[in-house]
């Protein structure tokens with residue numbers, strides 16, 4: 001009668017010890033988190049990067065473009081489903097039409113597996129509209145790109161002064177004379 005009681009006490013003690021070591025293990029960040037955690041962690045992937053990324057300096061409440069080469073080092077094509085930024089009220093993917101106006105891209109924007117998506121002045125770009133702060137040369141600006149599979153990637157680029165990328169936004173209201181052309 002004594003042996004089983006001792007046995008179960010020992011088993012319970014071992015279980016508590018395992019539980020404690022389990023807690024200690026999950027609290028230590030050194031072993032499981034090699035990279036700093038993102039502020040909002042969904043399914044952040046590291047297989048998408050930007051080469052030579054930059055954004056054009058712009059005033060608060062204005063709009064600006066973000067450019068660079070998005071690279072998908074994963075094995076699946078990635079379809080962009082949304083872009084957001086704490087620096088802008090609205091973020092869209094834009095293209096520049098043959099007549100030099102820019103507009104939101106309505107079709108799928110894909111970064112092919114093992115391939116790239118070029119974002120450049122006068123061509124496709126990430127448009128930040130309703131800037132929540134002035135973007136000065138030397139600042140950093142971040143956008144979070146979400147893909148249709150639920151993955152996200154946060155991209156941070158430097159702000160630069162740039163004289164180009166002044167395309168009229170086809171969706172913007174005309175503050176001057178009434179166009180009609």
Ligand SMILES: [Cu+2]
Nearest residue numbers: 094102103127
């Ligand atoms: Cu644009």
